[in-house]
Amino acid sequence: MIGNTDHIMINGRMTAQWAAVLTKRMAKGLAAVFALACFVMLAGVGAVDAAQPLDWQLHFQESASPVMTKIHEFHIFILVIIVAIVLLVLALLIYCMVRYNAGTNPNPSRTSHNTTIEVVWTVVPILILVIIAIPSFRLLFFEQTIPEADLTVKAVGVSWYWDYEYPDNGDFRFSSFMLETPESRSEKATVSGGVVEDYPRLLAVDNEMVVPVNKNIRLIVTSDDVLHAFALPAFGVKKDAVPGRLNETWFRAERTGIYYGQCSELCGVNHAYMPIAIRVVTDEQFDAWVTAAADDVEEANRLLAGMLKSERQLASVSQVGDDATRADSTE
Numbered sequence: 461m462i463g464n465t466d467h468i469m470i471n472g473r474m475t476a477q478w479a480a481v482l483t484k485r486m487a488k489g490l491a492a493v494f495a496l497a498c499f500v501m502l503a504g505v506g507a508v509d510a511a512q513p514l515d516w517q518l519h520f521q522e523s524a525s526p527v528m529t530k531i532h533e534f535h536i537f538i539l540v541i542i543v544a545i546v547l548l549v550l551a552l553l554i555y556c557m558v559r560y561n562a563g564t565n566p567n568p569s570r571t572s573h574n575t576t577i578e579v580v581w582t583v584v585p586i587l588i589l590v591i592i593a594i595p596s597f598r599l600l601f602f603e604q605t606i607p608e609a610d611l612t613v614k615a616v617g618v619s620w621y622w623d624y625e626y627p628d629n630g631d632f633r634f635s636s637f638m639l640e641t642p643e644s645r646s647e648k649a650t651v652s653g654g655v656v657e658d659y660p661r662l663l664a665v666d667n668e669m670v671v672p673v674n675k676n677i678r679l680i681v682t683s684d685d686v687l688h689a690f691a692l693p694a695f696g697v698k699k700d701a702v703p704g705r706l707n708e709t710w711f712r713a714e715r716t717g718i719y720y721g722q723c724s725e726l727c728g729v730n731h732a733y734m735p736i737a738i739r740v741v742t743d744e745q746f747d748a749w750v751t752a753a754a755d756d757v758e759e760a761n762r763l764l765a766g767m768l769k770s771e772r773q774l775a776s777v778s779q780v781g782d783d784a785t786r787a788d789s790t791e
């Protein structure tokens with residue numbers, strides 16, 4: 461508590477001493493809130509999975525493509541600028557409230573213009589906008605310039621599922637529907653030797669889009685009926701699917717695994733039930749899958765699931781072997 465209140469309160473008015481104590485306390489409180497916010501955000505970064513959103517997630521999903529990595533960096537850059545501006549404005553507000561309230565400053569100044577200040581508060585925001593615009597345009601060009609493609613996939617939004625076409629590999633087309641029941645999701649996990657958490661409710665599908673890892677994928681997006689949007693957060697992809705029009709984007713998945721997104725255009729009653737799942741596999745797995753899929757997609761998916769299952773079993777066997785070797789060497 462404040463030591464001697466008689467000295468501080470004079471005729472119910474706020475004194476400079478009281479104001480100084482108040483400012484110090486507010487600064488301490490704000491610092492604590494800011495530290496807590498930083499901690500929660502960083503905890504979120506550490507916990508996210510590349511593939512899907514998590515409970516209580518605050519930050520982006522972990523990036524799995526060059527575009528998303530750059531989006532992420534740009535976001536942090538803007539965040540730093542925003543925080544600096546907010547803190548500056550907050551400090552100015554607190555200073556004015558404390559220094560120029562009726563108690564501490566009973567005779568206000570009548571000054572209404574100050575040319576230097578007016579020039580500064582016009583020029584500084586312009587400079588800030590220019591500093592933001594340069595990396596922003598650079599990022600936009602990076603997203604929009606499609607590199608030499610190793611593979612083209614066409615995604616067609618249909619009410620309410622996605623169709624995928626592989627024009628480079630026999631022009632086959634298949635539909636991708638959400639898995640509706642817990643049984644179908646756990647069966648999918650069993651078939652591919654994975655865990656059921658890899659096939660979440662509202663995100664897991666029967667037939668995933670399959671692409672090879674570390675290859676430039678040109679994605680053509682369109683719709684069969686109404687407006688949809690193809691969005692996959694971990695790859696930094698979001699493209700409108702417009703009937704009668706071909707939109708184009710690209711991604712390069714940097715890690716194997718399964719990645720989830722959703723339709724991001726309010727398209728109708730089952731908008732929430734047309735998820736997007738992209739399975740990223742090795743070159744050999746992709747070649748085997750795409751060759752089989754040209755004839756029969758379901759058979760190709762079974763083949764791929766078998767390959768993934770044996771890959772996982774092999775990995776767990778070698779993990780056990782490594783652990784045993786480590787245990788031997790420590791004895």
Ligand SMILES: [Cu+2]
Nearest residue numbers: 688689723727
């Ligand atoms: Cu949709």
